[in-house]
Amino acid sequence: MDRKSIAPCGVICDLCLGFQRDKNRCVGCNAEGEKVNHCNVCTIKYCPEKEGISERLCIACSKFPCKRIRDLEKRYATKYGESPIGNMQRVESVGMExxxxxxxxxxxxxxxxxxxxxxxxxxxxxxxxxxxxxxSPITTL
Known part of the structure; x- marks a missing residue:
């Protein structure tokens, strides 16, 4: 994993099925190359609040957590055991490395x-x- 492994929404791209599969492999949100369609049109990555810096973590936004992030958190925490909000909070707390x-x-x-x-x-x-x-996310939604 490296810095590009963390999507702006806090999801860890390296853990995604699209990233790990052999056929039609996705390179991840922040890397150049082929991506699965939903990553190419992601409303979180290309949110206007990012002011053109698509790699910026959403936790830096004054509207964090917005409805899109709360919905993503609910889905990922419930279905997959990953907390995008918790991930971003941890990055902010201890640093990316x-x-x-x-x-x-x-x-x-x-x-x-x-x-x-x-x-x-x-x-x-x-x-x-x-x-x-x-x-569990560190903050309540």
Whole structure:
């Protein structure tokens, strides 16, 4: 993982099915290259509040958390065990480098050591069940 691994909304692109699959692989929100369609037209990444800086984390916005981010948080926390808001708050608290190091450890498959996919219940590499890392957001929505 690196800085480009964190989407403006706080989702970790490296954990996405589109990023991990072999065919039609997405390069992630902040990288140049092929992306899945919903990333190309993302209303969060291209939000006018970002003033043309699409990589800026949404937590820097005066309207944070907006409805789009709250909806994304609800979906990701409920379905996938990832907290985009919690991710951004952690980055703000400890810095990007430490955050990335923490996430590298949390999202590793216990069986094979590869990064797990947040969208699947089993590791895409070895088929081992994925441990859910449900974290409550630090702030209330």
């Amino acid at each position: 430490q955050f990335l190091e923490e996430q590298e450890g949390l999202w590793r498959c216990n069986a094979c050591g590869n990064l797990v996919c947040v969208h699947r219940e089993v590791c895409l590499h070895c088929g081992a069940p994925r441990t859910y890392f449900i974290r």
